[in-house]
Amino acid sequence: MASEQRKVAMTGNEAVANALRQIDPDVVAAYPITPQTDIVQYFSQFVSDGQVKTEFVTVESEHSAMSATVGASAAGARAMTATSSQGLALMWEMLHIASSYRLPIVMPVVNRALSGPINIHCDHSDTMGSLTTGWIQIYSESAQEAYDNVIQAVRIAEHPDVLLPVMVCQDGFITSHGIENLEILADEDVKQFVGEYKPSNYLLNIKEPVTFGPLALQDYYTEFKVQQAEAMANAKKVILEVAEEYAKLSGRKYGLFEGYRLDDAERVIVVLSSTAGTTKAVVDELRSKGQKVGLLKPRVIRPFPAEELVDALSGAKAVAVMDRAETFSTQGGQIFTELRAAFYYAKERPLMRNYIFGLGGRDTTTREIHKVFSDLENDLERGHVEKLVTHLDVRE
């Protein structure tokens, strides 16, 4: 039986730091970068106050932070780090090392625009740029979700059918620095939920020597990648199983996505993270006027839940996918192109258009969301989309 949860007011960063405290990983290696810095700063306080047993390693760059985390994880430790933007970009080489060594590292990422020009505010260019690195990616709308997702991520990553690293994303400043009310589980419940980490192959097991990352050329490299791809496919089921178990503990239910007033919705916005909250307010407003609008907020982007999203949108007539990062493909943002491709074999295909929005922290308010819904309305009247890709709210 779960103990009572505590209602607290915390920023997204503080909430994640508390999740880390409750997980009590063996090793955390990190390097400061705005807007992530807080997470590790709070966490280092827990270390110095003796609230966790973690070995806390300060390094001289994110390249080293991820390298040290990889080393610790390969040695058999439960190892974590956290970063944002340029830090994630600098880790890129090591992201592939972590996933190909099948190390269940959990990394909170606080989304921030990539340079240049230099910018410290939110967009998703950092994590969208690492979609091909073999990491599971989970996005959070609020501090509550960031907290819940980090705890679940440990179980997902370490599941024997998965053994892949996980990024848990939240929106820089909007979520990371905004104070919200949330519920946190009792320490012992989290401890029990994540359990003790028992790696099957690890370097410090001297009785069974193993090697990570040896040379594999034309002979075996392909098989390594196929196994990673299979693990990613397995993750879908595991994510749902872990969510179910977590719901029993916390009362908070998670899936691969969240549908908000979606069942009979004709016009739907698909958007990640904090902007989903803004969209919910607009959905409620338009619904009160009798308009059939809804929201689909993907939670998991890697693995991409293609069938599930297509199924969830099967009743929709017009869909606007909002991406918070450019891809420069000229064909729209990442979520848009993947979702559009997912509809290729669907019997019913809604009108579908893309908005690139909120770059470098540009505020996206209910006004912009209203505009998107009204564009969809016009498209429906017209019978086709006016424009495939639109940059929302751009200076003339």
Add this chain to the structure above:
Amino acid sequence: MALSFEKYLRTQKMPHIWCPGCGHGIVTQAIIRAIDELGLNTEKIAIVSGIGCSSRAPGYLNFDTLHTTHGRAIAFATGIKMARPELKVIVITGDGDAAAIGGNHLIHAARRNIGLTVVCFDNNIYGMTSGQYSPLTPVGSFASTAPYGMLERPFDLCELVVGAGGTFAARSTTYHARHLVNVIKEALTHNGFSFVDALSQCPTYYGRRNKLRTPLDMMNWFRDHAVPVSTWEKMPPEEREGKFPIGVIKKVDAPEFSEVYSGLIEKVRERGDE
């Protein structure tokens, strides 16, 4: 005549981001004065920086400026110098930028003796990200990541540059503002890689935690612990304890890399003509 700073500044970018009492303005001013006093052609200067409070300086400087990524300023500047050897390329960096995340570039630029002037705004802390220790934080000092005092040994940046084969290394402080200008002038006229360790105060994240309550306390600390290099050389080791030398610590002549490279191109071309 008093120096008119307006010409050298993007005044529309003011107010700047630096905290009250920060030393970075003094170092920026010293760079401007050095350029002015040497009468350098501002059209032939490129200023490059990484990321940090220090690296914000080029944003306020009315030159051709390049604001790059954390730690990589010297690498970007190397490209500029190789493409346009006639330019005076100045790198503005912080102690974290130059010696932690970007330490590799510093030693290789010194080793190559490429004609860059690197001015490190050395406040011995990561200012921009709120006071984590850097590789310049003294043993025992407090930082947000060193709540019990710094354990790791710091770099001596001038020694590092010299050890890597650097041909010019100097140090000064924001207290020694006039001296700092002179040192930067010498660096700017050196043919080859020149490095200036410009000690600067971070009252917000360093002073406050380390019993140096005001910016003035921090500058007085520079006054009380700096020793001219000529005196330093005569001091026995026990007297050096806790002090540091200021002035030009190393200056030797060696072929500058972009010139060596042009020489090679010419030689190969000549051979091609044979």
